[in-house]
Every structure is written in structure tokens, then in C-alpha cells.
């Protein structure tokens with residue numbers, strides 16, 4: 001088997017404090033990382049235990065998430081995200097609802113999605129009804145969502161200080177931005193429905209917190225899948241489709257997936273992601289020159305996420321909607337991925 005170094009993605013690290021202060025070298029590193037890899041480690045410069053830190057909020061959300069996920073499936077399904085609303089911004093997504101990491105597999109991740117609007121009260125007539133596990137944490141979650149949105153705005157400003165990006169992500173405007181708390185009950189080659197299939201993200205920036213392995217990014221230079229190693233004190237940030245389109249293709253919407261790590265079974269993998277997305281009526285043009293309102297791209301993309309692998313195959317034959325690549329689903333193949341063979345070989 002290949003050594004760990006050949007399994008691991010080499011991603012740049014950017015210091016958040018340096019971006020806030022406008023340090024030219026940090027800005028340049030961020031721009032290069034987002035245009036080449038679409039991924040970066042963001043060193044938040046906070047101690048993980050500090051009260052008031054982002055990590056403190058993330059820990060609390062993980063705790064609430066674990067409490068919620070431990071309730072019965074019947075109880076969880078009372079908050080079915082697909083039943084609560086058309087935009088899939090609030091509620092529970094059970095495992096095995098989306099396409100999976102290989103043709104005959106479904107996804108192996110359950111999630112609870114907390115909408116920024118509704119919790120931060122942007123244009124929301126009624127407060128949303130959260131499950132008991134999250135209810136007592138409403139103020140903390142609001143604070144965390146505000147912190148994460150501010151971090152996203154610092155990154156967007158660093159990418160383009162003319163304001164063309166920040167003006168599409170104003171904190172008081174309605175958007176599909178949300179926080180997802182995710183649980184992979186068993187990330188293992190021995191589990192039938194496991195992980196999360198290859199995809200690019202819908203929105204602008206994803207700010208991800210996870211202490212366990214399993215996330216892989218497709219290295220655009222070598223076309224090989226590489227694991228993103230968790231790094232203490234850092235969030236992992238990636239560019240999504242909306243930001244790629246808003247930047248006229250200058251930034252890369254990176255292809256990623258969550259798959260078993262060779263030689264280990266990971267039980268109860270927890271991750272938490274802030275999906276920062278453009279204001280609802282923002283518009284952009286996709287690869288084929290078609291103009292979209294951000295909400296319509298969001299809806300279209302979720303239709304593809306929810307499809308079976310068979311339907312995804314049909315969709316990706318005629319468009320690049322799921323992975324950004326025509327006719328490419330990025331399926332995982334156990335032994336081959338363990339030795340780090342190239343994707344073109346995997347797909348032949």
C-alpha cells in the first residue's frame with residue numbers, strides 16, 4: 001500500500017488574522033489556493049477550548065447533534081428536511097437518501113440542517129421549530145452562524161476587494177445559507193451504504209470542521225483522490241459552484257467526497273459545515289452559458305444529489321451539474337483508491 005504521504009492532499013494554510021489585517025502574502029496564498037485547488041486550511045488563531053471562540057460554538061453544536069441523532073428514527077423523521085420545506089434548509093436528512101460513493105451504494109450520512117434565515121431572523125415571519133436537542137442552544141447557534149458568516153465575508157473580501165462578492169452575501173439579506181451537523185454512523189469499506197458521493201458544493205464557501213479522516217479531494221493536477229488530513233485549530237474551506245460562477249470561473253469549485261480510510265473503520269464520524277450561499281436573487285452564468293438565479297441552481301443541484309446513481313449517470317451524461325466534469329461520477333473503488341491509482345484508470 002502506498003505511504004500516507006501519497007494519500008494526503010497538500011493544501012495551503014492561510015492565517016485568518018493575516019487576512020483580516022490585509023497581509024499581502026496571505027491574500028495571495030488564499031487566491032492561489034482557491035484558483036488552483038479550491039480548498040484551503042484556515043488557521044483561525046483560536047485555542048479550541050476558548051469560550052466565545054468558533055470552536056466553542058462548534059463543540060456545542062456537535063453535542064446537540066449527538067443528542068438529536070441518538071433519538072429514534074421515528075422522532076428524527078418528524079423533522080424530515082424534505083417535508084418541512086421545498087428548499088431543504090431546515091430539518092433532518094436520514095442516511096441513504098442520496099446517491100452514494102459507488103454505483104450500487106446510497107450515502108451513509110445523516111444530517112440536521114439549521115437555516116441561517118429563521119435563526120438569524122432574516123425576513124422570516126415565524127421562528128422555526130427546532131428539536132429539543134437544539135432548542136436550548138438557539139442563541140449560541142445564532143452567534144455561531146454570525147461568526148461563520150463574518151469569516152466568509154473576510155475571505156470574499158480578500159478574493160475581491162471591489163465589493164462585488166461581499167455585496168452578494170450581505171448578512172441581513174435572505175439566502176439559502178445554512179449550518180449542517182453531519183454524522184456518518186460507520187465510515188468503513190465493510191459498510192454497504194457509507195460516506196458521501198463525489199460532488200461539488202452548491203453555494204459560495206463551505207467552512208468545515210471535522211476531527212476525523214475520510215474527506216477526499218480530487219487533485220486537479222494529477223486527477224488523483226487525496227485525503228484532507230484534519231488539522232487542529234483550522235477549518236477546511238472550499239469554494240462551491242456559486243462562487244465559481246460569480247468569479248467567472250477564476251475560482252475552482254472543488255470536487256470532493258467522503259470515503260473510508262484504508263485500514264481503519266471510523267465509527268460515528270461527526271462533521272459540521274457552514275454553507276455560505278449567495279443572496280436569493282443573485283444571478284450567475286454556468287459552464288454552458290445558461291443564466292441562473294442562485295435559488296434555482298440550489299434546487300436543481302439538490303434534485304441531482306437526491307437521485308440514484310443510475311439517474312445521476314443520465315444527468316452527468318448531459319451536463320456537469322454534479323461534479324463539474326461531464327460523464328464523471330467519481331466513484332470510489334476500494335483497493336485502487338488505497339494505492340492511489342489515477343482516476344482515469346479507475347473510470348476506464
Ligand SMILES: O=C(O)CCC(=O)C(=O)O
Pocket residue numbers: 180182196201208210214215256257258271273
Ligand atoms: O463531512 C465532510 O467532511 C464533508 C461534507 C460535505 O462535503 C458536504 O456535506 O457537502
Ligand SMILES: [Fe+2]
Pocket residue numbers: 199200201206256
Ligand atoms: Fe461538500
